[in-house]
Amino acid sequence: MVYQLRPYQRDAVNSVITHFRKTDDPALLVLPTGAGKSLVISELGRIARGRVLVLAHVKELVEQNHAKYESYDLKASVFSAGLGRKEASEQVVFGSVQSVVRNLNSFDDENYTLLVIDECHRVSLEKTSSYHKVIRHLQSLNPRLKVLGLTATPYRLGLGWLYQYDCKGSVRTEDKRFFKDCIFELPLSYMVKHGFLTPAEMIDAPVVFYDFSQLTTDSFGRYSEADLNKLLKDKTRATRQIIHHVVDEAKNRKGVMIFASTVDHAKEIMGYLPEKESALIIGDTPGKERDQLIESFKQQHIKYLVNVSVLTTGFxxxxxxxxxxxxxxxxxxxYQQIVGRGLRLAPDKEDCLVMDFAGNRYNLYSPEIGAPKPDSKAVPVIVPCPACGHDNTFWGIVDDDGDLVEHYGRRCQGFEEFETERIQCDFRYRFKECNQCGAENDIAARKCHQCQNPMIDPDQKLRDALNLKNCMVIRCSGMQMEEDSDRKNNIRIKITYHDEEGAEIAEYFRLDTPAQQDAFYHHFGKHALINRAEAFKASSVSVVIQQQKKFRKPDFVIAQKQKHYWQVLDKLFDYQGKYRKAEEL
Known part of the structure; x- marks a missing residue:
């Protein structure tokens, strides 16, 4: 059988060839569900001059990739204990990482030139992981080994981006990553628009739904199973109604996948489904039973398949x-991975109905931002950098007309490439200023990136102020700007900061001269402007007051008592620390 690559698959393959001709740095491809990763892998295996090892974390993926490769009259070996085969004689080998790492002596061959890792988001940052052991072994035999990863999920909460630089000119993380570059990325929207995937029919506002907004996540972005069970225990009636709704909508549907929150939740769901038409798969489901259930579902002997975090990939x-x-x-x-389970093309399939009962509120075609959604109203927004012109994608809030109200970006993600290095643009939208040299640093920085001096801890500032009798700290719940005049009738702007308990402090700025306008910007504007990328000149008091919606309030204001008034000493924006902010009641 002769296969023909789709245009984007050819582009993906060409990007790999181009990259590895220039460098041996590990790279990855981002391809959404249904994009045909197996075909891309097959083509890379076919054209490779040396030997190729293709790794996956589960036997199902090993089997799928191998079957796709051999369907094109190409020969390959399989090395997977789960599939009952440990062969490594052909030029291309498809293996499970667990089996390969336990039998590294079977791969003592310096002719391996390409290692492909499917679902590479499974590669741990720990150098002692199975994947890294395999990589080190092959590199010890061939120092110029090329390593390529493929994934649909290049960002993992708690771990961050899998790579440092993307193919569109953005820095994804300042931390070192095993995969240095994303050399090709295909958006899900392209696949649907060009008919390579089934359209999704979204039901975003069902009558009954769960509210998980009160729950918090751990440092890895995960919800506690105990917290989820506690919340869901009181939602039995809601769960029953939800499943009845699903069953009703499924009357004219062929296959239904239900993604549950916990094992207890999944078992409850099973109690409301037609017994002979339903199956449950969880992490503890024995391998043989799991295979039988999946095959029964694929053959449409059962209609409903309930799972807990096990069928989001490789299915x-x-x-x-x-x-x-x-x-x-x-x-x-x-979210895209979950929905993607239903987007593959099939005979007589017109669409896939997506019912979200968890209030996730993600747009299926949104780009990955690389940060948790900071607000339920937040959407991806494009924010140009005034320094380098790079178009950044951040979470942001827009008004009814679609105009930007606020965004949550900290630093421009653009970079400039030189012969031996890449330098990230240093423009910052949110920053903490160094008291020693005045350099702008990230709001979480502990030492200045410019002079290396320690940054003053905001908690220490607040503690010191609270311990002084002549100091006052305003936990700012509101800010007001108005026109005022001094004793000589000079027009000035009055900014009043309101405490949630009724106290208030004001500071004043005249804007008659360029020096006064610079002082306003330095002491207030550059910290308070919601969008520093947008040009703003404080040319007069009236101009500032007319556009006061462009400014945000500080989290805390520190003032010191003078003879007849309170003098503002410091304002803390983007506060991160142990003290409660006004809006966090």
Whole structure:
């Protein structure tokens, strides 16, 4: 059988060839569900001059990738204990990482030139992980080994971006990553628009839904199972109604996947589904039983498949045409992975119904931002950098007309490439100023990136002020700007900061001269402007008051008592620390 690559698949393959001709740095491809990763892998294996090892974390993916490769009359070996085969004689080998790492002596061959890792978001940052052991072994035999990763989820909450630089000129993380570059990325919207995936029919506002907004996540962006169970225990009636709704909508559907929050939740869901048409798969489901259930579902002997965090990747059942989400999803990527289970093309399949009962509120076609959604109203926004012109994508708030009200970006993600290095643009939208040299630093920085001096801890500032009798700290709940005049009738702007308990402090700025306007910007404007990328000149008091919506209030204001008035000493914006802010009641 002769295969033909789709245009984007050819582009992906060409990007790999171009990259590895220039460098041996590990790279990855971002391809959404249904993009045909197996075909891209097959083409890379076919054209490779040396030997190729393709790794996956589960036997299902090993089997799928191998079957796709051999369907094109190409020969390859399989090395996977789960599949009952440990062969490594062919030029291309498809293996499970667990089996390969336990049998590294079977891969003592310096002719391996390319290592492909499918679902590479599974590669741990720990150098002692199985993947890294395999990589080190092959590199010890061939120092110029090329390592390529493929994934649909390049960002993981708690771990961050899998790579440092993307193919569109953005810095994704300042931290070192094993995969240095994303060399090709295909958006999900392209796949649907060009008919390579089934359109999703979204039901975003069902009558009954869960509210997970009160729950907090750990440092890895995960919800506690105990917290989820506690919340869901009081939602039995809601769960029953939700499943009845799903069953009703599924009357004319062929395959239904239900994503539950916890094992207890999944078992409850099973109690409301037709017994002979339903199956449950969880992490503890024995491998043989799991295989039988999945095959039964694929053959459409059962209609409903309930799972808990085990079928978000590496699962291919094209007939699925209804996805019910009954769990919170922590990122755009995970949400797209879940919905993607139902977007593959199949005969007589017109769309996939997506029912979100967890209030995730993600746009299926949104780009990954690389940060948790800071506000339920937040949407991806494009923010140009005034320094380098790079178009940044951040979370932001827009008004009814679609105009930007506020965004949550900290630093421009653009970079400039030189012969031996890449330098990130240093423009910052939110920053903490160094008291020693005046350099702008990230709001979480502990030492200045310019002079290396320690940054003053905001908690220490607040503690010191609270311990002084002649100091006052305003936990700012509101800010007001108005025109005022001094004793000589000079017009000035009065900015009043209101405490949630009724106290207030004011500071004043005249704007008659360029020096006064610079002072206003230095002491207030550059910290308070919601969008520093937008040009703003404080040319007069009236101009500032007319555009006061462009400024945000500080979190805390520190003032010191003078003879007849209170003098503002400091204003803390973007506060992160142990003290409660006014809005966090």
């Amino acid at each position: 291919d059942a094209p007939h699925v045409d209804l996805i019910a989400i009954l769990r919170p999803t922590e990122s755009v990527s995970l």
